[in-house]
Amino acid sequence: MTITTLHHGPVTRQATGRLTVTTQGGDMVPITGAVQDWVKETGIRNGLLTCFCQHTSASLTIQENTDPDVRLDLMDALERLASTKESYRHSLEGSDDMPAHIRTSLTDTTLSVPVLNGRALFGVWQGLYVLEHRSRSHQRIIILQLTGT
Amino acid sequence: MTITTLHHGPVTRQATGRLTVTTQGGDMVPITGAVQDWVKETGIRNGLLTCFCQHTSASLTIQENTDPDVRLDLMDALERLASTKESYRHSLEGSDDMPAHIRTSLTDTTLSVPVLNGRALFGVWQGLYVLEHRSRSHQRIIILQLTGT
Amino acid sequence: MTITTLHHGPVTRQATGRLTVTTQGGDMVPITGAVQDWVKETGIRNGLLTCFCQHTSASLTIQENTDPDVRLDLMDALERLASTKESYRHSLEGSDDMPAHIRTSLTDTTLSVPVLNGRALFGVWQGLYVLEHRSRSHQRIIILQLTGT
Numbered sequence: 367m368t369i370t371t372l373h374h375g376p377v378t379r380q381a382t383g384r385l386t387v388t389t390q391g392g393d394m395v396p397i398t399g400a401v402q403d404w405v406k407e408t409g410i411r412n413g414l415l416t417c418f419c420q421h422t423s424a425s426l427t428i429q430e431n432t433d434p435d436v437r438l439d440l441m442d443a444l445e446r447l448a449s450t451k452e453s454y455r456h457s458l459e460g461s462d463d464m465p466a467h468i469r470t471s472l473t474d475t476t477l478s479v480p481v482l483n484g485r486a487l488f489g490v491w492q493g494l495y496v497l498e499h500r501s502r503s504h505q506r507i508i509i510l511q512l513t514g515t
Numbered sequence: 516m517t518i519t520t521l522h523h524g525p526v527t528r529q530a531t532g533r534l535t536v537t538t539q540g541g542d543m544v545p546i547t548g549a550v551q552d553w554v555k556e557t558g559i560r561n562g563l564l565t566c567f568c569q570h571t572s573a574s575l576t577i578q579e580n581t582d583p584d585v586r587l588d589l590m591d592a593l594e595r596l597a598s599t600k601e602s603y604r605h606s607l608e609g610s611d612d613m614p615a616h617i618r619t620s621l622t623d624t625t626l627s628v629p630v631l632n633g634r635a636l637f638g639v640w641q642g643l644y645v646l647e648h649r650s651r652s653h654q655r656i657i658i659l660q661l662t663g664t
Numbered sequence: 665m666t667i668t669t670l671h672h673g674p675v676t677r678q679a680t681g682r683l684t685v686t687t688q689g690g691d692m693v694p695i696t697g698a699v700q701d702w703v704k705e706t707g708i709r710n711g712l713l714t715c716f717c718q719h720t721s722a723s724l725t726i727q728e729n730t731d732p733d734v735r736l737d738l739m740d741a742l743e744r745l746a747s748t749k750e751s752y753r754h755s756l757e758g759s760d761d762m763p764a765h766i767r768t769s770l771t772d773t774t775l776s777v778p779v780l781n782g783r784a785l786f787g788v789w790q791g792l793y794v795l796e797h798r799s800r801s802h803q804r805i806i807i808l809q810l811t812g813t
Contacts, residue, residue, distance in 0.1 A: 382561070472770055527674060571727055620738060
């Protein structure tokens with residue numbers, strides 16, 4: 367195990383943004399490109415980017431960004447882990463609502479990614495996605511916060 | 516998909532706090548209000564708040580803040596996913612200990628929330644909770660860290 | 665519930681590092697010591713440390729740092745939750761690949777830990793681990809980012 371220091375520098379500035387995305391229902395929407403564009407636009411070259419999902423029936427995750435089957439398999443796995451066929455106390459908002467809350471807790475509401483030379487440091491195979499756990503289309507809001515220089 | 520920049524400003528200060536909470540056992544304790552009060556008290560108006568749970572059998576999550584049934588259903592779901600009836604190698608500390616460790620890994624030890632105009636930007640339906648995965652009462656410590664201006 | 669402020673101070677600097685680790689396959693590699701050493705080396709005494717795993721079939725988690733059985737039980741639990749015996753669409757890279765992607769989403773890609781007096785504030789029983797979800801050995805990269813003073 368080795369650790370190499372890549373960068374040392376000042377911290378002086380921050381930016382906050384609001385990303386609005388329309389989901390289809392039961393889908394995963396890629397937002398990596400839009401987020402990278404916003405990082406560039408802020409002019410902050412080095413620092414830490416945080417993405418925060420303001421919902422309890424949609425969430426964030428980082429997943430394989432190439433084979434669309436991965437996303438289908440992940441959503442199937444979440445259905446097995448928190449099924450719409452299970453019986454729940456909280457059922458007034460539909461059989462997909464409580465599973466959506468559970469799947470949100472099992473995945474991520476917050477994700478932070480280091481930024482270097484104007485780019486969030488996602489790995490080659492990593493994509494950032496908004497997970498829509500409800501079965502219908504929704505408008506979802508992700509807050510972006512970038513601290514650095 | 517659109518991104519709107521809400522804020523651009525300096526970063527100059529930080530504060531660190533320690534939240535102490537007594538759980539009942541198998542419960543979810545809401546801490547949103549206490550955390551918002553502390554953010555206000557620091558005088559830091561814009562930045563990033565991070566909450567860090569110092570335990571491996573208790574954790575954090577963001578959940579629906581209105582219907583108490585959601586919390587009961589979530590705790591039931593975690594019992595299905597990591598059951599106290601399963602057999603484990605690690606069993607000396609009680610049948611609820613290893614499930615508590617697994618549930619901690621499935622939920623959150625860290626949660627970061629952007630802060631704007633003196634308020635952590637939780638969504639309307641979002642509440643921040645400490646999850647007690649052990650069956651008895653414990654005193655739990657959450658470290659709060661706020662970077663901004 | 666009480667909150668005590670432990671520290672108030674300036675934010676002026678940041679450091680970014682790259683940790684490289686070789687996993688064995690299906691194992692959990694402790695990195696707490698290496699990460700604490702790097703924090704000390706940066707000279708940043710107070711702030712926020714973020715660890716970011718650049719992969720989609722390996723991840724991070726914080727777990728009990730004493731009994732090795734806890735790690736075996738956790739890996740068994742992840743096999744039950746996302747089994748290599750399940751059938752998946754995405755199967756070309758081996759039966760352990762899609763389960764690895766799912767387990768990555770269920771655990772953590774990002775973990776942030778407050779730093780005080782030159783030490784990341786892990787609890788007494790907390791250890792930071794890289795989880796190798798593939799069955800063979802891999803080289804994995806974790807990006808470390810520290811903002812503070």
